[in-house]
Amino acid sequence: MNATHPISRDSLLSLEEYARQRPAFRNRVIAHKQDRTLPLGDHLTLVFEDELTIRYQIQEMLRIERTFEEAGIRDELEAYNPLVPDGSNWKATMMIEFPDETERRAWLARLIAVEDRVWVRAEGFDPVFAIADEDMERDNDEKTSAVHFLRFELPVAMIRALKAGAALAVGVDHPAYSVAVEHVPEAMRQSLCGDLRA
Template sequence: MPRLTRDALWSLETYAERRPAFRQEVMAHKRRRTVHLGPNVTLLFEDETTIRYQIQEMLRIERTFEAAGIQDELDVYNPLIPDGSNLKATMLIKYPDPAERAARLQALKDIERQVWLRVDGHPKVLAIADEDLVRENEIKTSSVHFLRFELSAPMIATLKDGAALGMGIDHPAYTVAVGEIAPETQVSLVADLR
């Protein structure tokens, strides 16, 4: 599994100098790795670049420079890097109005397990959600989930041959399908696969 190490990270001082340019680079990179599923759900597909940025930002915010603290951040975020046979995404459920958001998160309970992707010519692959910790309770789901889509070798081969990649959600309170994601997004995601 690909892993970031302490040696791959910048010191707080170096990151402070490089942050403006790196942040601009990462924002452009994230745009190519983002899929909007309807008006309220966004999938941001993670990779080494997005996770490196997240770790560097957390270290910066928390002013962490001790080896143990840096390793704690690496341990938290490294599992979100795809490892060749899967795609991993942060799922964000967004409703600007707090009252509407609270009501919708109740109605959308279990949505994180109803997200799918489909390689043209193959069956849907349902997300494996929140492997690190439970993010819902008996009443509602969370507005943030971490998803893993495990792909078979034939699916990966078909994608690498140029087959379309679609995504969607089949939840009674939120159903949406994107038959084919943007070409630049697909190129970026296929690069995660071996």
């Protein structure tokens, strides 16, 4: 599946039609996300977004907010369409997860700027570090946020290598949190390659 086109207004389901299709659509998205969700250690997870995952987010927001007016629908499209990869990049939601609130607060203070230290690397290439939170700042001098939005802008040569079968590694290089997945599972690598054009 190639997920390089923004979601159009005409392609969205009405609230009534979405209510009918929601159980099957939700199950499809859950299954799809299995090959696009990557734990990095015990406390950090990347979910690589694409057209399907973002379409689901938009439909869910319209449903929750009971939005059927054109202006509201356009606002959701403008908010979420930038999270759809456009052929030269991967886009991911990064979550920092600590069940205990006190521990989470302490770690969010230790992990300032971690979002800028997440990387992807095709075998034989230098790592590409994330461009984080282009929509708004999500950290300050005291702590980072538990959720960040990342973009990995990939050189054409790396895209070609990945499409030709190069191994993919993903990691974090931060003083308080350093981890690497040296070989991303093949099903995930193939799913992510579907987002790319070379």
